[in-house]
Amino acid sequence: MNLDIYEKSKIVKKKLRRLEGLPTLPPIVQRLNKLIENEETSFSQIAELIEKDQVITSKILRLANSAFYGFPKKISTVQNALVLLGVNIIKVLIITSSIFEIIYKEDVSLWEHSIGVATCARILAEKLEIKEPQEIATAGLLHDLGKIVEKVSFKVEYKKMEELVQEGKTSLLAEKEIFGLDHAEMGAFLMKIWNLPDRLIEAVGAHHELEKAKNFKKESALIHLANILIHARGYGNSLYKKVPSLDQNALKILNFNxxxxxxxxLILEPKLYELKFFTEELKKDIKITL
Amino acid sequence: MQRLPLSYIKPGMKTYEEVIDANGRVLCGKGVELTEEHIKRFEELGVTFITVEGNPVPLPWEKSLEVELAELEERFKGITDENLLEIKKSLEEFLKEKYLESEIQEIFKKY
Structure with a gap:
């Protein structure tokens, strides 16, 4: 059976929409979405909901305090985190903590790559004075979400794709051939289902094809560049070891020399040490709970 | 250069950059040899990480300069794009400076 790419992408999207075989999101995300819909909801009401779940609370605080956000002061309460990071980032942190738990059990190097890109994106955003660097860090954290989904929910297809890459195909083309869409598109598609902000969706969806960005070109270019710099530095790993190609337009859009x-x-290196210690700690904790 | 959790910091280690507390106050300058008192004060003020000179603590994930450079070559194998090669060049410079700094610290320690 040889389906064309369009047909394949339809099947994959259908599966994603039904969240079949996907890591299930904690029910708290649904309740949080409902609460946020109501404009009169206050931060303390949201905090109250989250704090009912002790496990999620401690995970959020841990991520909020890690080097990819780079806050000098310790964030010690959910309300504090909500004020500093905003509702959307907190939502992403809840999603991230449940999804990445699976991935760092399976593939620590993809986790390291993701937090590396998040940190690098935040440093670049601060340097280039792009607003809300923490939100951009969050886009960095999720930029390879599609890869995680491929690996966890499409195991058989993922193997086939790896074979194509070993035969010399670029991973983006291999993904399109197998799934009908690449990991960037897949991640953005899921983020839309989860009601995440457009700024994050576009930055993730366009991080390999900048021309896809419409309203958030800077953000997309920034994730594109951060991804390349982390690949170049060799922190963590995604599917391929080789540094991905750089779109010249990214430098123009960002006015980056x-x-x-x-x-x-130089700024990044000490942060990478912090991330390494952070990951080692997570690994220890997972071993204990297993 | 190494950035270490406060629990790894021992008297005699030298700061590689300023130590800043949660409120942005500078607690200690660059190139200062840390004492027991410094470390106690950092603890009280909630400092979590310190960047120190050289490589005082062996860390399992740290590689030698030779390995770093060889892996860098591997990651850029076959790449001809000028912009990417410029990134590679700045990385090489950065890595060499980072490791040279550690070597100088080692030599100082011996004398």
Whole structure:
């Protein structure tokens, strides 16, 4: 059976829509969405809902305090996190903590790659004075969400795709051939289902094809560049070891001069140490709960 | 250079950059040899990480400069794009400086 790409993408999307075989989101996300819909909901009401779940609360606080957000002050309550990071980021953190738990059991290097890109994106956003660097860090955290879904929910197809990559195909083409859509499109598609903000969806969806970005070109270019810099530094790993290709337009959109790269690596390096210790700690905790 | 959790910090280690508390106050300058008192104060003020000179603590994930550079070559194998090669060049410079700094610290320690 040889389905064309369009047919394949329809099947994959249908599966994603029904969330078949996907890591289930904690029910709290649904309740949170309902609560946020009501404009009169206050931060303290949201905090109250989240704090009922001790496990999620501690996970959120841990992620909020990690190096990819880079807050100097310790965030010690959910309300505090809501004020500093906003509802959307908290939602992403709840989603992230449940999805990534699976991934760092299976593939720590993809987890490391993701938090590396999040941190690098935040550093770049601060340097280039792009608003809400923490939200951009969150886009970095989720930029390879599609890869996680491929790996966890489409195991057989994922193997086939790996074979194509080993035969020399670029991973983006291999993904399109097998799934009908690549990991960037898949991640963005899921993020839409989860009602995440357009700024994040576009940055994730366009991080390999900048021309797809419409309203959030800077954000997309930033994730594109952060992904390349982390690949270049060799922190963590995604499917391929080779540095992905750089779209020149990203530099133009961001008005970024490559002579500034060394400075970025200098700021990044100490943060990578923090991330490494953070991941080691997570690994220890997972072993205990297993 | 190493950035270490406060629990790894021992007297005699030297700061590689300023130590800043949660409110942005500078607690200690660059190149300062840390004492028991410093460390106690950092603890009280909630400092979590310190960047120190050299490589005082062996960390399992740290690689030698040779390995770092060889892996860098591997990641850029076959790449001809000028922009990417410029990124590679700045990384090489950065890595060499990072490791040179550690070597100098080692030499200082011996004398």
């Amino acid at each position: 490559l002579s500034e790269t060394k400075e970025i690596f």
